[in-house]
Amino acid sequence: MSTFPQDERRALIRALRLLRVDKGGFWGSVAAGAAGLSSSVALAAVSAWLITRASQMPPVLALGVATTSVRFFGVSKALLRYVNRIFSHRVTLYGMSNLRTAVYATLADSPTDVVTSVRRGDLLARTGRDVDSVGDVVVKAVQPGAVAGIVCLVSCLIVGILCPPIGLLLAGCLLISGILAPYLAMRGGRIAEEAQVRDETEISATALTMLDSAAELRVAGRVGAMEDVQEATEQRIFRHRDAAARPQALAIALDTLAMGIAVVGAILIGSRALDAGTLSATALAVCVLTPLAAFEATQGLGEAAIQLVRSAKAAQRILELLDRAQRSEEPEAPAPVAERGLHATDLIIGWPGGPDVAGPFELHVERGSSIAIVGHSGIGKSTLLYTLAGMLRPHAGSVRLDGHEVSTLDRRTVSHTLTLTAEDAHVFETTVLENLRVARPSVTEREAVELLVRAGLGTWLTQLPRGVHTLLGEDAATISGGERRRLLLARALASDAEFLLLDEPGEHLDPETADELIRDLLRAGKNSADPRTIILVTHRLTPLDAADEVIVITRDEGGIAHVSARGTHEELTERLASYAWAAKQE
Numbered sequence: 001m002s003t004f005p006q007d008e009r010r011a012l013i014r015a016l017r018l019l020r021v022d023k024g025g026f027w028g029s030v031a032a033g034a035a036g037l038s039s040s041v042a043l044a045a046v047s048a049w050l051i052t053r054a055s056q057m058p059p060v061l062a063l064g065v066a067t068t069s070v071r072f073f074g075v076s077k078a079l080l081r082y083v084n085r086i087f088s089h090r091v092t093l094y095g096m097s098n099l100r101t102a103v104y105a106t107l108a109d110s111p112t113d114v115v116t117s118v119r120r121g122d123l124l125a126r127t128g129r130d131v132d133s134v135g136d137v138v139v140k141a142v143q144p145g146a147v148a149g150i151v152c153l154v155s156c157l158i159v160g161i162l163c164p165p166i167g168l169l170l171a172g173c174l175l176i177s178g179i180l181a182p183y184l185a186m187r188g189g190r191i192a193e194e195a196q197v198r199d200e201t202e203i204s205a206t207a208l209t210m211l212d213s214a215a216e217l218r219v220a221g222r223v224g225a226m227e228d229v230q231e232a233t234e235q236r237i238f239r240h241r242d243a244a245a246r247p248q249a250l251a252i253a254l255d256t257l258a259m260g261i262a263v264v265g266a267i268l269i270g271s272r273a274l275d276a277g278t279l280s281a282t283a284l285a286v287c288v289l290t291p292l293a294a295f296e297a298t299q300g301l302g303e304a305a306i307q308l309v310r311s312a313k314a315a316q317r318i319l320e321l322l323d324r325a326q327r328s329e330e331p332e333a334p335a336p337v338a339e340r341g342l343h344a345t346d347l348i349i350g351w352p353g354g355p356d357v358a359g360p361f362e363l364h365v366e367r368g369s370s371i372a373i374v375g376h377s378g379i380g381k382s383t384l385l386y387t388l389a390g391m392l393r394p395h396a397g398s399v400r401l402d403g404h405e406v407s408t409l410d411r412r413t414v415s416h417t418l419t420l421t422a423e424d425a426h427v428f429e430t431t432v433l434e435n436l437r438v439a440r441p442s443v444t445e446r447e448a449v450e451l452l453v454r455a456g457l458g459t460w461l462t463q464l465p466r467g468v469h470t471l472l473g474e475d476a477a478t479i480s481g482g483e484r485r486r487l488l489l490a491r492a493l494a495s496d497a498e499f500l501l502l503d504e505p506g507e508h509l510d511p512e513t514a515d516e517l518i519r520d521l522l523r524a525g526k527n528s529a530d531p532r533t534i535i536l537v538t539h540r541l542t543p544l545d546a547a548d549e550v551i552v553i554t555r556d557e558g559g560i561a562h563v564s565a566r567g568t569h570e571e572l573t574e575r576l577a578s579y580a581w582a583a584k585q586e
Contacts, residue, residue, distance in 0.1 A: 004186065008312035015134045015315035018102045019095035026138065029087035033147040034154075036080030037297050041155050043073035044293035048285040056281075088139040096135035103127055103318060109412065110325030125204050126321055130314035137311035141304040148178055148297040155294035159266075162283045163273055166266045170291050173262035177298040181251040181258070182305035188247030189306030199237045206230055251302045255295070262291040341366045342388060342406075342418070342499060342533070346397035349380060349387045356395050357383050358553065358561035367498060370522045370534040372544045375553035380561045381537040382423070382503050384553075388535065389420040389501050401499075419497040423504040425488050432461075433468040435487065439495035447494070455490035456520050457483065482513045489521055493532070502536040506543075511586060515543040522546035541583040544569040552579060 050066040104127070152174045160167025210217065210226050217223045266288045273279035279287075341364065348359030358380035365371060373381050386392045388399055390406035399406045401417060419439065428435055436451060437443045443451070448468045452461050460483055464470040472478055479487070485505055492500050505521055506514030522534055523546055534547075544550050550572055554564040565576050572579045 004309065004312065008309075008316060011315040011319050012134075012137065012308075012312040014319055015099065015311075016137070018099045019135065019138070020098045021095050021138060022091050025087050025091040025094075026143065029084050029091060029139070029143055030146045030150070032080050032084035032087055033143060034150040036077055036084055037147060037151040038154050039073045039077040039080060040296060041151060041158070041290060041293040043070060043077060045158060045286045045290045046070055046073060048289035049282045052282040052285040088143055092135050092139045095138060096131055099134060099318075100127065100131045103131065103322065106322050106325050123321075124208070126317050130318050133307075133311050133314035134318065136307060140307040141311065144300050144304045148301055151297040152178060152294060155290060155297075159287050159290055163270060163279050163287050165269050165273075166287045169265045169269065170262050170294065173258040173265075173291070174294065174298060177255045177258040177295055178301050181255045181298070182301040184247045184251040184254065185302035186305035186309055188245065188251070189309045199233050199240070202233050203230060206233070248302065248306075255299060255302065259291065259295040262295070263288060266291060340402055342535075343400045344388065344397065345400070347387065347394055347399060348396040349383050349392070350395045351383065351392065356560060359395070360397060361563060363388075363551075365499070365533060365535060367533050368531050369548045370546070371536075372522075372547040372550045373535070373537045373553065374539065374541060374544070374550060375561065376555070377539070379553050379555055381553060385420065385501050385503050385535070385537050389418060390414050391420065415495070415497065417497055418499040418501065419492060419495045420501040421488050421492045421503065421505070423507055425491075427472060427484060427487060429472065429474045431466075431469050431471055432464070432487070435472065436468075436491050436494045439491045443494050448490075451490040451494050452487075454493060455486045456517070457486050457490065460486075482509050482517065485509060485517055486520075489517070497532075499533045499535065502534070504537055504539070506538055506540050511540070511542075514540050518543040519546045540586065541569070541579065542586045552576070 046066055046069045050063060050070060053066070054063060107127075152171075156167050156171045156174065159170050206226060206229055210223070210230075214223075217226060270279055270284040270287050274281065274284050343365070344361050344363040346359075347361040347363070348356050349361075350357040361384065363371075373384065375381050383392065387394055388406070390399065390401075390409065393407045401409065401414065406414060406418070428438065432452070433443070433445060433448050436448050445468055449461065452458065452468070461467060489502075489505065492502065502521065506518050509517065518536070518538060518540055521536065522543070538544075541550075547569060549566060550569055551563055552565040552572065553561050555561045565572060565579065567575075573583060574580075
């Protein structure tokens with residue numbers, strides 16, 4: 001088993017480029033760290049000289065410079081370490097921010113199946129913990145290695161000038177402590193890391209399932225079973241950590257042994273040199289005590305080696321996700337065409353890696369029209385909407401927006417023409433105005449007021465303490481369900497997109513509020529000053545008299561959903577008994 005394979009090295013180098021490390025800040029942290037540890041070495045050396053020289057009872061003035069130097073190195077040691085922390089943490093935090101932004105930007109522009117093919121717990125781990133691990137490589141691996149190299153070189157030069165044999169011995173022991181011991185620690189770290197990543201991802205996925213489906217698990221009596229799964233996973237992590245601890249413990253023992261050999265060897269070699277008259281007593285003290293401080297630089301290299309492995313594995317997982325997003329088809333360059341509107345031809349839909357859910361569909365949506373898609377729960381209405389929006393790739397057939405395959409268009413290009421408001425679209429914990437600016441950053445305060453009035457929130461807006469600058473709670477916990485839905489409608493209207501796709505805009509609302517909202521939405525598309533094309537999925541039939549066309553989806557005997565009827569609300573009420581009956585039940 002290779003300790004640091006080539007593919008991991010390449011992945012880490014690529015990830016470091018995405019960090020866009022501030023080179024000035026990095027070398028500033030290295031300089032401050034090296035100066036701080038060098039102060040520690042100098043403090044030990046000067047203290048050794050001062051103690052030995054003072055025992056010889058020289059004039060007090062002869063000790064003045066050394067006494068002042070001890071104070072100086074003692075203070076500068078702490079100060080320089082503080083400066084090192086400022087530089088290194090600034091570099092790390094900015095690097096993490098750059099990497100996380102790059103990951104989010106790439107995923108946002110990628111087809112939805114890139115994200116949906118990854119378990120939520122795994123996706124959370126890659127965008128969270130893995131990004132942090134890659135960012136930590138600068139402050140916890142690269143920088144300590146550079147600092148240790150500088151300090152070890154300085155220490156060997158100081159001791160080597162006083163006594164070359166002791167300098168060579170110190171260099172050899174520092175090589176053992178700085179290379180062999182970290183190598184063993186790295187091997188142990190790899191054992192733990194490879195297994196721990198799988199297990200921690202499993203813990204994240206299980207925890208998310210328990211949080212999101214707590215009520216269902218409680219009703220089904222499965223909470224205990226899920227807790228047992230978590231407990232078993234945690235026990236596996238502990239076992240892997242124990243297995244990894246053996247080589248890591250050997251690395252620590254080797255580091256301590258190397259330091260002991262350096263000190264004892266310095267005493268033995270220095271004593272002979274003292275007897276031979278080639279080394280003074282004060283120089284002997286410096287040669288013996290300096291290694292104690294010098295090994296402070298290599299003691300952290302074991303943890304740095306483990307961090308290198310951890311960061312390299314994290315970089316591989318992040319880049320695997322990014323490469324998957326970038327391997328998707330090259331965005332089709334839009335060009336002027338005669339075919340306008342949204343057209344689906346022989347369309348068969350389904351989730352990535354899953355069976356066909358519905359189809360084939362033939363849809364031709366012209367600009368300025370309003371279409372409602374109805375059908376039983378779980379029949380594939382939302383899947384159809386996501387496919388029309390280009391978020392999911394068709395299993396067969398095509399969806400073309402103004403003559404171009406929508407799933408191959410650049411996401412930014414699509415967003416200028418088409419926008420999707422999901423049933424669970426997020427409302428951010430910020431002001432009303434900033435929530436509208438999610439759709440279009442240039443929305444002004446006046447435009448925000450007009451959009452909210454169009455969405456039926458005029459009265460609600462006048463009751464807010466700070467108008468559009470009022471802060472909303474997390475995920476709109478401080479407003480009602482109807483107000484939340486209308487706020488999402490206002491956000492959809494705020495975008496420049498001509499096609500507005502909405503998934504269940506009236507869900508979880510009382511029938512009267514839901515019907516009023518859906519009618520307002522369908523009519524909003526007819527606004528003469530700002531006409532939009534509306535495609536919505538709903539269970540409500542009563543308000544669909546405001547739609548230009550209603551598409552009814554049912555499932556055949558083979559379990560595949562298809563279009564069973566289409567027409568205006570009035571036409572379907574007259575000729576389709578099941579539709580008329582369902583409308584009356586509302």
